Amino acid sequence: MPLVMSGQEGAYVAPSAQEIEAIARRTLAALPDEFRRHLGEIVLIVEDFADDETLKALDIESPFDLTGVYHGRPIGEKSSMDSGAVPDRIHLYRRAILDEWVEDGEDLATLVRHIVIHEVGHHFGLSDDDMHRLEDEA
Secondary structure, eight states, rough: OOOEEEESSTTOOOOOHHHHHHHHHHHHHSOOHHHHHTTTEEEEEESSOOHHHHHHHHSSSSSGGGEEEEEEEGGGOTTTTTOOOOOOOEEEEHHHHHHHHHOOOOHHHHHHHHHHHHHHHHHHHOOHHHHHHHHHHH
C-alpha cells in the first residue's frame, strides 16, 4: 500500500489505523483453520503508540520500538476455571509500524502480516520457529 499523495506537492498521507486494521483482519482470516478456529474472542486494537504502562512493563524506552503486543494468557495456560477474564488482545501500534515500513521499505501488508502472525503465535505459546512456519502457511 503506497503512501497517498495529498493536495500539496511532496506531502503524503500515511495509511490510517483502519487501513492497518483491515490488513490485520485479512491476515487473521488467511490463517490455517487449525489456528483460526482457536482464536476465540481475540480483540484486535490499532493505536498510534503503546501506552507508558505497556512500554515500562516490556522495558522499552521509545514507543517507536514496539510495533505490536499480545495481551493475554497463551491458550495452553488457560483453564475452564478462568472466569471474568479480559479477552485476549492483539495491539498494533500504527506509528511504530509506519516508521519501520518507511525505514525498511518492506511492503506494508507484508510487515503488518508478519507482526500479526508473531502476536498470534504468542496467543498459542509458539516458538519463533513455529511462528515462521505459521507465517509461511498463512
